[in-house]
Amino acid sequence: MGRVIQPFEFVEPSTIDEALGLAAAEGSRLFAGGCELVLSMRRGEVRYRRLVSIMGVGGLGGFRAHPKHGLEFGAQVKIRQLANHIWVGKRWAALHEAIEQLHPPHIMNMGTVVGNLCSAVPYYDLPTSLYAHRAVIRIGDGRSDRELPIDDFYIGPRMTALGRGEMVTSIFVPPPLADAGSAFKKIYKARRRSNDLHKINAAAYVALDADKETIVDATLVIGSVGAKPVRIAKAETVLRGQSAGHAAYEAAAEIAAKAVEPMTDAAWVEEIRSEWIRLLARDVLEQAASRARSRHDPAEDAHLAF
Amino acid sequence: MARQIGSFKINGRVREAIIEPQMLLVDVIREKIGLTGTKRACASGNCGACTVLVEGLPVCSCLTLAITAQNKDIRTVEGLRAADGELHPLQQAFIDHCASQCGFCTAGMLMSATALLEANPRPTRDDVNRGLSGNVCRCTGYVKIVDAVLDAAQKIVAAREVTA
Incomplete structure (x- = not known):
């Protein structure tokens, strides 16, 4: 077990251009909170000659959460800032729940949300919850910005769509509809054998019509089943327009369990994991819909928002 | 380098x-x-x-x-210890409740508990469980640790009320 990190150079530039220029070199890597990076470097899984810290760069620390304008945060925003914000808890409940269940909670004080996304670890929770909220990733190369829906952000195991000389500058999460709720749940440490993947997470977003009877929009995401979280598009289309009730969620969960082929190495594990997916999908949909139903008139929030 | x-x-x-x-x-x-x-x-x-x-x-x-x-x-x-050598109420409570056995986790437990009590001076048992959820202890089974933190919280609040 590698206990020692191989030597590297550590630089702290103050502008995005400078940081991207330094990080573009071979063996360099951008560094924010460093939770994942320090761990994999210590384990000897990766090795970099130079780490470029973005924590001193100006203009990346913005944070804004507004129930009607959406949630927006820069690359330096630590997870703790989102965990403590009332609107994140009220309107982006799936994200809030994923943050609350991070283990250990110390990570909240150390890591950034953008770093969590960019490390592209398949079993991380925050990407799954941000899929449910249909987050938009803003990618900058110092001169221009482009926006990418989170669905297109991951292109393979531990690989993102970021090109050389690009970085995620901020993330925008659109505001949910007026009568909408979301939820996140995970099953983990239910490991039977050491090389089984021992976790599944799921997140859902359900928007109801004004009478809170019919589903007008839904997102269902299952994570930790492959290289990236999977949106169950078929279940989402089936849910749209249906009356909000247990039968609809059961049916959608059935579709999810069939649609996902969980990453596994033994047939019997696959069976268990499919059942987990069904249960989690059903539960997150129920919970999200229950939150959507129990939400009071959004007009009552208006005075708080401004 | x-x-x-x-x-x-x-x-x-x-x-x-x-x-x-x-x-x-x-x-x-x-x-x-x-x-x-x-x-x-x-x-x-x-x-x-x-x-x-x-x-x-x-x-x-x-x-x-x-x-x-x-x-x-x-x-x-x-x-944690005061300048005159007096133990922090949390440390004293850990001793009083026998909340450490091998003691390897104790330093981490004390620091997490300190942060918890600074943010939330009157925690419930659930708050303490959540606050210490990132600290693993393989000896005590956590009951005594949680007892100690709750006891220390009470003592800190009581001491503050006396001085105020």
């Missing part, structure tokens, strides 16, 4: 040490600065034994590069 003098504000005192970029905060605190109360156990952010407070919030010092913690307000378990 790139050796430099790092300056750390630990327990209110500025301490300097020769560091390299790849050094972890826990190693610098233990080996360079000599405060061995902070323990290095799993070194992968699972157990919480290495918990120190940076700017008042618990972090795993085994996942923090020392170079990034410079000039920040760091508190370790050595800083």
Whole structure:
């Protein structure tokens, strides 16, 4: 077990251009909170000659959460800032729940949300919850910005769509509809054998019509089943327009369990994991819909928002 | 490679040490600065034994590069005791409730509990469970630790009311 990190150079530039220029070199890597990076470097899984810290760069620390304008945060925003914000808890409940269940909670004080996304670890929770909220990733190369829906952000195991000389500058999460709720749940440490993947997470977003009877929009995401979280598009289309009730969620969960082929190495594990997916999908949909139903008139929030 | 003098504000005192970029905060605190109360156990952010407070919030010092913690307000378990040698109420409560057995997790437990009580002086049992959820203890079974933290919380609040 590698206990020692191989030597590297550590630089702290103050502008995005400078940081991207330094990080573009071979063996360099951008560094924010460093939770994942320090761990994999210590384990000897990766090795970099130079780490470029973005924590001193100006203009990346913005944070804004507004129930009607959406949630927006820069690359330096630590997870703790989102965990403590009332609107994140009220309107982006799936994200809030994923943050609350991070283990250990110390990570909240150390890591950034953008770093969590960019490390592209398949079993991380925050990407799954941000899929449910249909987050938009803003990618900058110092001169221009482009926006990418989170669905297109991951292109393979531990690989993102970021090109050389690009970085995620901020993330925008659109505001949910007026009568909408979301939820996140995970099953983990239910490991039977050491090389089984021992976790599944799921997140859902359900928007109801004004009478809170019919589903007008839904997102269902299952994570930790492959290289990236999977949106169950078929279940989402089936849910749209249906009356909000247990039968609809059961049916959608059935579709999810069939649609996902969980990453596994033994047939019997696959069976268990499919059942987990069904249960989690059903539960997150129920919970999200229950939150959507129990939400009071959004007009009552208006005075708080401004 | 790139050796430099790092300056750390630990327990209110500025301490300097020769560091390299790849050094972890826990190693610098233990080996360079000599405060061995902070323990290095799993070194992968699972157990919480290495918990120190940076700017008042618990972090795993085994996942923090020392170079990034410079000039920040760091508190370790050595800083809990008052200047006259009197134990912090949490430390006293840990003794009174026999809340440590092998003692390896205790430093981390104390730091997490300190951060918890500073944020929430009247925690419920659930709050304490949540606050200590990042710290693993393989001896006590947690009941005595949670008892000790609740007891310390009561004593701290009571002492504050007497002085106020």
